[in-house]
Amino acid sequence: DQQVKQNSPSLSVQEGRISILNCDYTNSMFDYFLWYKKYPAEGPTFLISISSIKDKNEDGRFTVFLNKSAKHLSLHIVPSQPGDSAVYFCAASVYNQGGKLIFGQGTELSVKP
């Protein structure tokens, strides 16, 4: 089941620069997308989300972009900070399926000072 894919297992960025994490999906029924951040031995922490009726949502340093025609979303972190170093998961949901989340494999972000 590869409905949500994060093709980059890792990303390394210099502190202060932009981090761009990408996610692709195949199921056109998905109508809500979320990004989670996860540290080792902890649960996923909700970061930001976007409904399929929008193409951008911004919250502080985090912006999520949705391109429905390409079935692609991305998370931009500007400026990146060393504390942002974690694994980032993209997740998608279909409203009439009780809200279950389908996760991507995750991208490990490393922000170097």
Added chain:
Amino acid sequence: EPEVTQTPSHQVTQMGQEVILRCVPISNHLYFYWYRQILGQKVEFLVSFYNNEISEKSEIFDDQFSVERPDGSNFTLKIRSTKLEDSAMYFCASRVATGASYEQYFGPGTRLTVT
């Protein structure tokens, strides 16, 4: 800030034994979920629970698994006869039921080790 809590943080059990993983969701949330993450793999949905019944379950959630909300605060996942392949991190999550907000809030997880 309210948060989802889970106990125990780590459970070691022998194959064939029953385990119960416990969760206390955020108090005003009405949807509850269990997910698991096998080491090195993605987070996988197990089951969703709403209005005191299962609303959806995955293929993983077979007859060996059950969920229960025994009182107004706890939400449990029971594995009747554990197998080696049940070793994983188990995450509980919850969300509010109203509006267009689908954000689920996760607990810290229980690491289950089956020997």
